[in-house]
Amino acid sequence: MFVYADNAATTAVSKKVLESMIPYFSEVYGNPSSLYSVGQKAKEVLEESRERIAKLIGADTKEIYFTSGGSEADNQAIISAARIGEKQGKKHIISTAFEHHAVLHTLKELEKEGFEVTLLDVHSNGVITPEQVADAIREDTALVTVMYANNEIGTIQPIAEIGAICKEKGVIFHTDAVQAVSHVHINVKEENIDMLSISAHKFHGPKGVGVLYVRKGVRLTNIINGGAQESGKRAGTENLAGIVGMTVALEDAIANIDANNERLAKLQDKLIEGLSKIPYSELNGDREKRVKSNVNFCFEGVEGESLLLLLDDKGVAVSSGSACTSGSLDPSHVLLAIGRPHEVAHGSLRISLGEDATEEQVQYIIDSVTEVIEYLRSFSPFWRDLVGGKRPHVFKEYSVA
């Protein structure tokens, strides 16, 4: 059996999306900036896509900027807010310890310029509270950036409440909604979101295309300079086929959120129940406040990388830590942020189901993980120490998630 269960890393482009894109490679191939008709047709399609995407998240058409993906959108949002703040003498930014690296590394760069960054501690259930944000806001706070749903543990943050606080205090609020937009209904106006990042390849769209929503009145700073595309705020000939594909994919994803969540919730229950039967294991992140596709576990006495390679041999594609950091031996910063000690943060597994996952596939994942963990523990010196009482266990033998 082959089961792809790493949809938080990327997804397959759906047939419908692929077909919608093809004409824009070879028929309507004009440059949207050209004045002749094949260019103007492309421009029309581009603007129609912008309008359709705006509608999906409750934004105005002019508030949608196309980017090369989630990372670029995060970079531009944060840098723009920093430049606005700087002009007003505000050089403090609030974020969380478990953001995506596209956010954390951008903040690191700003620290080198003299910005002060407060990274809020994440509660052990993988959720921050609106009160934490309220308490951290100062006179000189230029930006609050908090992800909507975490990419490793799937936990959903109280975005509308944080938005309300930021609005009241007059602080710009950005959210990285890359992992949320296809799982949660989002309305940027109702939730008082000033800037929001989206990436197409996380919801069956193509790679290399995304959206930055920016509320009217928030001034963007270019990070790519050149032509006058995207109202002069993001240079570069538009990836029209990609934008069309993203539009179709997002419409599909959002139209099916409720139906998908209902189906996925049952599979998530089965997966959590099945994996909880493995001794000395524990679910990472809140049982309820998480996207329905995500299950993330820590296992004592197991090394995540070996786990995922042996699962690959069985045809199960999952991840350990996040895609961007696997390959390095550092444990996941997300798991450390929720208080997992190093030795168990190493033994983690993220399973992110696709909407088309079946019960049989889920059972196969449970059986394969159970078998591989038993095998790995059978020759792990670390596990021998745990069993021999030379080290204390971190988890209870069986914990009901």
Ligand SMILES: *Cc1c(COP(=O)(O)O)cnc(C)c1O
């Ligand atoms: C994947 C991801 C990104 C990066 O998006 P790209 O389009 O791959 O650049 C940013 N944030 C989160 C939460 C993600 O999951």
